Each structure stands twice: as C-alpha cells, then as structure tokens.
Amino acid sequence: MNKIGYPLGSGPAFTAVHGNPSGRGAALEKDINDSNVWYRETGRALIYKKPTPIQVVNVDYPKRSRARITEAYYRTPSTTDYNGVYRGKYIDFEAKETRNATSFPLSMIHPHQIKHLEQVKRHGGIGFFIIRFIRQDKTFLVDAPCLIEKIRETEHSSIPLSWFTEHGVPLQEGLYPRLAYLQAVDALYFKEVE
Amino acid sequence: MNKIGYPLGSGPAFTAVHGNPSGRGAALEKDINDSNVWYRETGRALIYKKPTPIQVVNVDYPKRSRARITEAYYRTPSTTDYNGVYRGKYIDFEAKETRNATSFPLSMIHPHQIKHLEQVKRHGGIGFFIIRFIRQDKTFLVDAPCLIEKIRETEHSSIPLSWFTEHGVPLQEGLYPRLAYLQAVDALYFKEVE
Numbered sequence: 001m002n003k004i005g006y007p008l009g010s011g012p013a014f015t016a017v018h019g020n021p022s023g024r025g026a027a028l029e030k031d032i033n034d035s036n037v038w039y040r041e042t043g044r045a046l047i048y049k050k051p052t053p054i055q056v057v058n059v060d061y062p063k064r065s066r067a068r069i070t071e072a073y074y075r076t077p078s079t080t081d082y083n084g085v086y087r088g089k090y091i092d093f094e095a096k097e098t099r100n101a102t103s104f105p106l107s108m109i110h111p112h113q114i115k116h117l118e119q120v121k122r123h124g125g126i127g128f129f130i131i132r133f134i135r136q137d138k139t140f141l142v143d144a145p146c147l148i149e150k151i152r153e154t155e156h157s158s159i160p161l162s163w164f165t166e167h168g169v170p171l172q173e174g175l176y177p178r179l180a181y182l183q184a185v186d187a188l189y190f191k192e193v194e
Numbered sequence: 195m196n197k198i199g200y201p202l203g204s205g206p207a208f209t210a211v212h213g214n215p216s217g218r219g220a221a222l223e224k225d226i227n228d229s230n231v232w233y234r235e236t237g238r239a240l241i242y243k244k245p246t247p248i249q250v251v252n253v254d255y256p257k258r259s260r261a262r263i264t265e266a267y268y269r270t271p272s273t274t275d276y277n278g279v280y281r282g283k284y285i286d287f288e289a290k291e292t293r294n295a296t297s298f299p300l301s302m303i304h305p306h307q308i309k310h311l312e313q314v315k316r317h318g319g320i321g322f323f324i325i326r327f328i329r330q331d332k333t334f335l336v337d338a339p340c341l342i343e344k345i346r347e348t349e350h351s352s353i354p355l356s357w358f359t360e361h362g363v364p365l366q367e368g369l370y371p372r373l374a375y376l377q378a379v380d381a382l383y384f385k386e387v388e
Contacts (some may be wrong), residue, residue, distance in 0.1 A: 043313075046313050046314060051246065051248065072353070078242070085317040086317065088317065123281070123282065125240070184365060
C-alpha cells in the first residue's frame with residue numbers, strides 16, 4: 001500500500017488528478033497546469049487539463065460522511081489531456097516528456113490520440129503536441145498534423161531531437177506563465193491575424 | 195458496500211465514468227453520450243463528456259497486475275461536463291435533469307459553472323445548458339448567457355418550466371442521434387451561416 005497514493009510515486013498533491021498513471025510527464029504537466037491557471041486568471045485563454053479517467057468498481061457510503069471509493073482502476077484516456085478555447089478557437093493538445101537524450105519514442109503517443117487530433121483539425125480546431133526532452137531541458141510545441149505526418153512517414157520507432165528543432169517552436173520557461181506556450185500558438189496559428 | 199459500485203445506484207456500466215455522484219442526471223447523460231458517439235462517428239462534431247474528477251488517496255500495486263485504487267473520493271468539477279468542437283467553434287455545456295414538475299431548482303447549477311460559461315462566451319466559444327424536466331418528458335437547450343441573466347435577475351430559488359418553453363429550444367428524442375441537440379445549436383448560433 002502506497003500511503004501517498006500517486007501511481008508509481010510520481011509527485012506531490014497537484015498530481016492527484018493527473019493524466020499519466022506511469023508517472024512520466026508530471027513536471028511538464030505541472031508547468032502546463034500552472035500556465036493554464038495564469039492564462040485563465042489574466043483572461044487570456046480558457047484551457048483545462050481533463051481529469052484522469054477512472055473506472056469505479058466499489059463505493060462505500062458511510063453514514064454522515066461522503067461516499068468513499070474503495071476499488072477503482074485507471075483507464076486509458078480516449079482523447080488528449082488538454083482542451084479549451086483561445087481567441088475564439090478550439091484548442092486541443094497532448095503533452096509528453098521523455099528522458100531519452102536524442103530522440104522521442106513514438107510509443108509515447110497512442111493511436112487514439114493521433115486519430116483524435118486528426119479529427120480536431122477536420123472540425124476546424126487547433127491541435128498540437130508539447131514535447132519535452134528532460135535531459136536537454138528543451139521543450140517544443142509542434143503542430144499535430146505536422147508530427148502525425150512524420151509519424152506516418154518514418155520507419156523508426158522514435159523521432160530525433162533535431163527534427164523537433166527544425167519543425168517545432170521552442171518554448172521558453174519563465175515565471176508567469178511558467179511555460180508561455182500561447183506565444184507559440186500565436187506564431188503558428190494566428191500569424192495572419194497579428 | 196455497494197458491490198455494483200454506482201453512487202446511489204444510479205445506473206449501468208456506462209455511468210462508471212459519470213459526472214454526478216448523486217445519481218441525478220444519469221438518463222439525460224446517457225442520451226447525450228450516445229448522441230456524441232453518433233455525432234463523432236458521422237463526422238458531425240467532436241464532443242466528449244469529461245471524466246468525473248476523482249481525488250485518489252491510496253493506490254495498491256499488486257505484483258503482475260495493474261494498479262488498484264483503494265481509497266478515493268469524488269471531487270466537485272471545476273467546469274462543465276461537456277466540451278468539444280463543432281463547425282469550427284468551441285462548444286461547452288452542462289446538462290441537468292430535474293424531477294420537479296413545474297420548475298427547475300437553481301441549486302442544481304453551481305456558481306463555478308456559471309463563472310466558467312461566462313468565460314466561454316468571453317473567449318468566443320458557444321456555451322449552453324441542456325435542461326430536462328423528467329416528469330413532463332421535456333428537454334430544452336438554453337443559451338448560457340440567457341439563463342445566467344435570468345438566474346441573476348430572479349428572486350426565486352427556481353425557474354418555471356414556462357420560462358424554458360419561452361426561451362429554450364425544445365429537443366426531440368429519436369434513435370440516431372438519441373437527442374439531436376446540434377439542430378438546436380444550429381438554430382441558435384449558426385442562423386446567419388445557413
């Protein structure tokens with residue numbers, strides 16, 4: 001029994017509702033969540049992380065206290081982790097971080113996430129990935145259709161860091177917001193509007 | 195111990211990931227979820243119910259089997275139940291059903307949901323409520339800013355059914371989709387585009 005309660009001991013309290021039972025992605029996730037709070041509070045965008053889907057099997061109803069779930073399991077999310085609205089547009093993205101030094105393992109992206117982001121594009125929404133190389137301390141925002149095309153083309157099981165340097169927008173870490181990813185969204189998707 | 199595991203015995207398997215631990219709203223929720231599947235499969239819209247937020251306190255890691263959550267609690271959602279993209283627009287809504295015969299109790303709508311739907315409007319998204327009167331077998335789609343204005347104005351703790359008849363769009367129940375709520379969205383928000 002893990003009294004702290006995080007899947008594979010992945011982090012502090014804010015990750016109690018997180019998207020990755022394996023524990024990977026927790027630091028990037030915190031950066032994005034903090035940025036989303038800042039973006040919401042400054043009225044810039046309305047973007048949330050979706051709760052982790054959990055399958056509830058047993059619930060206990062003690063008298064005079066709230067329902068207690070006593071058996072439940074993590075489910076595989078059917079979509080991406082984040083969505084919302086920015087400058088009138090539907091925004092949808094997935095964030096992943098890897099400890100691999102020189103390439104991003106494609107096994108980290110699920111087929112249903114690819115399918116979902118293709119549908120986002122088809123319906124007129126904006127879809128992208130935020131990919132972090134932890135050891136290099138580099139984070140990129142990449143257009144979803146662009147990365148998906150690369151995934152379809154490649155015969156390898158990973159995509160080199162150099163591809164992200166070429167096709168992604170590097171994200172700067174700061175204080176407010178923690179990760180200014182909407183700057184990259186402006187640059188990629190709202191260029192003609194500026 | 196409730197072996198079936200649904201809060202207050204509210205329904206079959208599809209509600210294992212549902213938004214309302216009190217069990218209210220389960221039939222309407224199923225209608226909307228089924229409609230969303232149909233809308234997705236026919237390429238009409240990409241709208242999902244968000245998973246119910248659950249606070250995980252304890253997780254067990256049995257060898258050779260998946261992580262088992264042994265203590266967790268339902269959390270109050272900070273936003274609405276449904277969002278997605280339709281005709282290039284961000285869509286966001288909350289669904290509620292009541293057994294009250296003649297009026298809708300305002301206690302069913304939380305202040306944070308009102309605040310959230312006001313922000314949706316501010317960011318250029320489309321926000322609404324789907325309200326069902328179970329005993330009358332009537333379901334309405336109401337523009338969020340319109341209902342919120344009424345909530346702010348009224349001195350009563352509920353809004354009469356007649357108000358919904360006047361200001362809402364009645365939703366027809368059918369087979370495919372179960373609840374054709376996008377027809378009402380077209381009528382309310384895309385009139386000029388038709």
